[in-house]
Each structure stands twice: as C-alpha cells, then as structure tokens.
Amino acid sequence: MRLDGQDHFINRLGRWDDPIAVAKAQAISAEIWRDYREGKLDWSLSRYKPLVEGKDPELLKAMEDLMLWKLQV
Numbered sequence: 001m002r003l004d005g006q007d008h009f010i011n012r013l014g015r016w017d018d019p020i021a022v023a024k025a026q027a028i029s030a031e032i033w034r035d036y037r038e039g040k041l042d043w044s045l046s047r048y049k050p051l052v053e054g055k056d057p058e059l060l061k062a063m064e065d066l067m068l069w070k071l072q073v
Contacts (some may be wrong), residue, residue, distance in 0.1 A: 001029070003036060010045055023063060030066035 001008055010028065014021020028048050035041040042048070 008045055027062035027066050030069050031062050
C-alpha cells in the first residue's frame, strides 16, 4: 500500500485464488486503513503481522471490522 508517498508491504498473505487468504488480506487492510485514519498506525506494520502469521485468534474480529467499515463507505 502507499501511505504518505511511501510504499509499505506485508508479504506472504496467500494466493489470490484462495478465498480465505483474500479475506485475511482484506481484514488486515481494513485494520491498517482504520489505524491510519485514526492516527495510530504502526508504520513498521509489525502490529499487523501476527494476523498474517496466524498467531492472532482475533481474525474474526478483524473481519467484522472490515464488514462494518465497508458498510460505512
């Protein structure tokens, strides 16, 4: 993603033809975007990596946040 003129990456999110991987990527993106808008973004993106590595049991919460965010847009 590009924020404030800089590119930022989280690798190994999965394949685009895997619906679960796509859902995880969208949840992570929604969380990053929300944090950016609220001014509390972890610019290192390390806060978001546990979601990617499957260590965060709150993936469902992140997906719910994405759903709510999409309803507001």
